[in-house]
Amino acid sequence: MILVGPSLGAAVAIDFAVNHPEAVESLVLIDASVYAEGTGNLAKLPRSVAYAGVALLKSVPLRLYVNFLAFNGISFNTSLDWTNVSVSLQNWCS
Structure with a gap:
């Protein structure tokens, strides 16, 4: 499939593509709201807050x-x- 991930849906699309690469032919990210270099200080938040x-x-x-x-x-x-x-x-x- 060609998987499209707009905004925060880009994170879902990336996660799906990583976990099911055999199902994804192409990945299209539109105005992706994901972190290219990790989450920085957000990673220090308690898991329950995340x-x-x-x-x-x-x-x-x-x-x-x-x-x-x-x-x-x-x-x-x-x-x-x-x-x-x-x-x-x-x-x-x-």
Whole structure:
């Protein structure tokens, strides 16, 4: 497959490509929000804080809200569909 990872989805795409190289023909990263040289001081955070941050970023209410902000004027149903697609991809990659 050709795997596309926009924004924070780039981290998910990279993780999937590393763990399943046989499934990925090409990897396309768009405005990737990942750390090219490690996480620096963030690596010193307690693991529970890191997991809490990831859980917040993956939360449906936050993703739904971001869709409303980023794509002003879209319907609630469209925003919910887009949110569910990203949640389904995350679950599939886990």
